[in-house]
């Protein structure tokens with residue numbers, strides 16, 4: 001397939017700039033080279049690949065995206081950032097424009113004690129010991145083409161580190177803003193979150209695309225949760241209508257730790273989330289919460305993989321989708337319970353609300369259980385707005401349109417209410433209501 | 447207030463109502479009785495405007511206008527209320543929350559000002575006391591996990607909140623213990639007035655001891671086969687519907 005080779009050439013060209021070496025960041029070069037070689041071998045996945053059966057990434061492969069340059073930072077105003085920053089609610093803000101760190105727009109000067117947050121590029125450059133220990137160690141760049149591509153040509157992202165025994169009160173907000181550019185661009189945001197023993201932190205990754213922006217965001221986040229630590233992590237996608245987003249996240253949970261990772265997909269043309277959790281220490285608890293709302297020709301694919309490697313761990317997956325127009329949603333939740341992982345308690349729920357005839361959902365649970373004393377349940381529902389409920393509400397004086405909106409909102413609210421950061425929950429709530437006819441009329445008492 | 451003339455209605459192509467005539471004037475309470483499957487709930491649902499029921503013939507005139515032209519919410523705005531035989535469970539929406547939306551929608555229709563959260567809660571408090579419903583229930587998702595009796599009480603609570611002109615109660619007494627029955631009846635009686643009317647569907651005479659009807663109608667196989675005063679309910683309780691059926695068969699034999 002000649003044209004696939006062409007596609008890869010775009011990225012091989014992007015890789016060139018790293019190849020010369022001679023920089024302080026050379027320690028990472030071997031990893032880049034290996035990953036680039038893997039990406040070249042693997043190529044873009046096709047729908048013949050079981051894990052990509054329902055998601056065709058050919059539209060991404062076809063476009064010769066340009067490397068985003070830093071100049072876009074100058075076009076973004078502080079006021080634009082202020083509207084998105086939730087500054088009052090957060091304890092630190094890292095801003096990236098088209099993948100490049102915008103130091104002047106970020107707020108990282110007065111972080112609470114024990115918290116370190118900054119640019120990955122700088123940390124790689126300075127040979128930061130924690131980055132050296134963890135970067136690329138928790139993501140599969142061997143079989144996953146997009147993760148490999150990210151590893152090979154990553155330029156920047158956020159590093160967040162919490163020392164042991166620190167409770168960080170306010171969330172850290174990592175804002176990735178994509179702007180409208182002359183030609184479509186690609187960025188490979190890479191985040192590393194390392195949380196020390198018995199610490200507590202909340203991190204919000206927020207991907208926002210401005211109107212008219214055309215880009216491909218190939219993001220990877222690695223989260224290392226120390227023993228006894230508590231992490232609340234949010235991945236919010238408010239990507240632009242013409243945006244492609246492939247997001248790979250991997251959480252490693254230590255003994256007695258607790259991590260929640262939320263994936264809130266509210267935009268983009270084609271979105272794929274690969275969310276992996278490795279329950280590596282006994283007594284760990286992991287929750288993967290997700291909500292997406294799509295319309296038109298949008299496509300969102302959530303691929304989860306929860307790996308119970310040790311006994312006595314709990315995992316919860318709770319994903320909901322609201323689909324309108326000719327949109328397509330995919331859910332694939334794989335739960336692996338390894339031979340040793342006795343007393344595993346795993347639960348998976350996937351619920352989809354179809355609001356149009358043409359919208360489509362593919363939902364697939366995959367349980368691979370090798371231990372015998374475990375509790376694993378999964379359930380999937382695909383439904384329309386309940387006609388009886390609609391009539392009931394209408395019979396009380398609520399218009400058909402408002403009743404429908406109310407029921408859709410109620411469906412989403414179950415997921416939204418799991419968001420513990422007030423400012424973020426309110427933002428999403430407002431976003432949902434704004435999309436619903438007459439949504440504003442029942443905002444207040446929500 | 448309500449005039450039903452030769453009403454025929456289908457559900458999924460089956461004719462369920464086969465020519466109903468019924469006139470309800472302001473101030474009156476009508477009771478409709480009849481065997482299972484005779485079409486009582488169908489009539490109630492048709493009055494409330496459920497889309498699944500297709501009116502194929504006849505007319506429903508309410509306050510001088512053709513009811514069939516109004517959507518269910520507009521009917522509610524015009525003062526029609528249906529207490530469901532099987533109240534619907536709606537996850538994610540609390541009773542208080544949706545009732546405020548409902549009341550304000552109705553008030554808007556009437557050109558009245560919307561109730562703010564404080565005023566609304568005042569009314570809720572008053573009405574909740576009056577039908578003795580636990581206010582905790584009102585902050586739970588509508589009817590979700592409610593017991594049968596709690597669901598019925600919630601219907602009456604909603605009725606008290608919305609103060610309809612024409613209330614249709616579809617077996618609101620089923621599944622209630624005697625104390626709950628009295629409370630429900632009390633709620634209904636408090637709403638009775640010269641400007642209001644009620645249609646009470648029931649299988650049991652015991653409810654009619656508390657809500658004394660002006661008229662009792664027997665609905666069988668989609669038609670009202672007999673009408674009378676409150677004593678008809680007692681008669682039915684003693685003899686069942688068998689005699690009524692025979693009477694109907696007799697009439698048919700004569701007319702055909």
Ligand SMILES: Nc1ncnc2c1ncn2[C@@H]1O[C@H](COP(=O)(O)OP(=O)(O)OP(=O)(O)O)[C@@H](O)[C@H]1O
Pocket residue numbers: 457458460462480481482483484485486487488489498531
């Ligand atoms: N959606 C439907 N599809 C098919 N048949 C229906 C539907 N709804 C009602 N019916 C039928 O219409 C008939 C009348 O039903 P309806 O619920 O009005 O009876 P009812 O008099 O209220 O009975 P009950 O005393 O048991 O409540 C029944 O035979 C019922 O099976």
Ligand SMILES: [Mg+2]
Pocket residue numbers: 486487488531616617
């Ligand atoms: Mg009935």
